[in-house]
Amino acid sequence: GEDVEQSLFLSVREGDSSVINCTYTDSSSTYLYWYKQEPGAGLQLLTYIFSNMDMKQDQRLTVLLNKKDKHLSLRIADTQTGDSAIYFCAESMRTGGFKTIFGAGTRLFVKA
């Protein structure tokens, strides 16, 4: 299947950590990505992880991959109001030629 699922909303207080979760179904996925989209804008690649890794850290961002459970998470430390956006989980998979499948997106609200 080609499903990538995410919860639709997350609300956190400024300074707290945010954890956005994603599940995917295709075990042939090679890369898994997190994109950020601010209102009226295109998507910005935040970070990605190769499917043979289980963790990647990049400044305030930590990606955890549980390949057995097909679960991906993005942790944002010290969340700021500027982090308010929609976060899309995506997987690159082989299906008649590689393509990227996006989840529905998680809207992150950061309260001051």
Added chain:
Amino acid sequence: DTEVTQTPKHLVMGMTNKKSLKCEQHMGHRAMYWYKQKAKKPPELMFVYSYEKLSINESVPSRFSPECPNSSLLNLHLHALQPEDSALYLCASSHSPPPDNEQFFGPGTRLTVL
């Protein structure tokens, strides 16, 4: 130059019009993509060009016609569109063709079909 640019930013067209969306990148990327994004939905892949050749067409109606005149430019020609085609059209590029899908997105063209 590390960005993908798209023109126009907004486009309103009638169902009988012919228009084109343009996308440009000067990062030396060899793969370029068109996506369609409806409100509150994820982007849906339409086309992928690898080394200026169409490699993926996601069964997009023929009223959308992509063109890749060179490695830096990607066009999407529009003709006889329907109101349900109104959406944000996103262009993206990546250094290498899939599966290396680290894609850089443009800001999009917001299309309204009357």
